[in-house]
Amino acid sequence: MKEIQLRILVVEDDVSLADGLVTALKRDGHTVDLLQDGIHALEALTNERFDLVILDLGLPRLDGFSVLKQLRSNKNSTPVLILTARDAIEDKVEGLDLGADDYLVKPFDVIELKARIRALLRRSNGRSVSEIHYRNLTLFPESHKVVYQEKDINLTRREFTLLHELISQPGHVYTRDVLLQLIYGWEDNVDSNALEVHIHHLRKKIFPDLIRTIRGIGYVADKKVE
Amino acid sequence: MKEIQLRILVVEDDVSLADGLVTALKRDGHTVDLLQDGIHALEALTNERFDLVILDLGLPRLDGFSVLKQLRSNKNSTPVLILTARDAIEDKVEGLDLGADDYLVKPFDVIELKARIRALLRRSNGRSVSEIHYRNLTLFPESHKVVYQEKDINLTRREFTLLHELISQPGHVYTRDVLLQLIYGWEDNVDSNALEVHIHHLRKKIFPDLIRTIRGIGYVADKKVE
């Protein structure tokens, strides 16, 4: 089976445990980000897209439960795997109630962790998980569909690729070069306004100020509605 | 006797029990998914196809009865084997009333479980084994037939395989590669439009927008009727 590279967020304040986790996951080819408290975690999850979150419950500043709760109330359905201490069985129940997808009791075996990750992603793959939410917009990478205000919007391949990239990191400015490369690979296609045309179509199909132009540089999907 | 590989969903929140169950079933070559609460179970059953469900009654978030009830009201006839505690005899009655196919009292013997599974599948084999419903369409895997609007439609082997796969995960885009492989195995049959032709026949025999084309990628049976 072809292994997939995932974008994983680990939220864990125990440094040695976190380090081991991150190292193990990176060795599997995943992109791993580590944060050590709930506030930062929630921020990151609001502004960027992850394929999976591994979340410790006992966190400084904002505990894991609260993070999970807020995450789900934001309609964010990123799969969450919870880490709990051995004795806190009722934590497990509460976590699942709040929308966690799985849990793991500390200390755990890396083998088991990996198995859980596989299971979790297999499970969520068939369904519409890893939807991407942005403002009142939902992207379904699985079905190549976009829903905006309850309506289905049909995007072409190029349009979808662009939008997917732009809103997967709101607030991040993508240069024209980067976006062109995303579509065309490394072929050098100098003079062409194809990109502008695609952006134009996107704005027309969804809403005009979805993508903001940074003159002379590129485009960005803004982080917040001003 | 040739053993059949089944796709089994285990819904059980008692971890150690569930683990044992899953391990035992996997050792028999089955594909096993484990979920730990009713909501997730119902979701999975709505979006994917299983050959058998092993369902605990005492589940968090949504109890086994409710899952079963909803399942049947959705016209889903996947065989269900219920797990109940020793003393809850009336549970058994209610469960069978609701459309369970068998029950098993905890704690149980794995040998017995397997026997029940065999019996259950043998029994349901005579009937319409796990018919598949999709929109106003019913698929009967063993007869290769499809009923659409009270009418029988005869599908050929290829057509049936394709349709079966597509609607077993509504909303999931199947790439041309995946579908070709489904039919032809690993032989490399490069240029051929056989797939398009089969899709064409399916649309003609049933209804045209049953399968949506994702240009440049593949095909999908959409999740909702828009």
Added chain:
DNA sequence: GGGCGTCTTAATTTTCCCTTAAGAATCGCG
């Protein structure tokens, strides 16, 4: 071996997407 149903191939048509191009609008800067 003939006939039937099914699958594949092949040729043609249709559809749809991407790009191009050219003029209009907008922005930034002097």
Added chain:
DNA sequence: CGCGATTCTTAAGGGAAAATTAAGACGCCC
């Protein structure tokens, strides 16, 4: 305020992907 540069907008052409059709190949059952 005006000019050049950049981006927007629009429409049309080319081209690739898919749909459609028909015919031939294949396998299977009698």
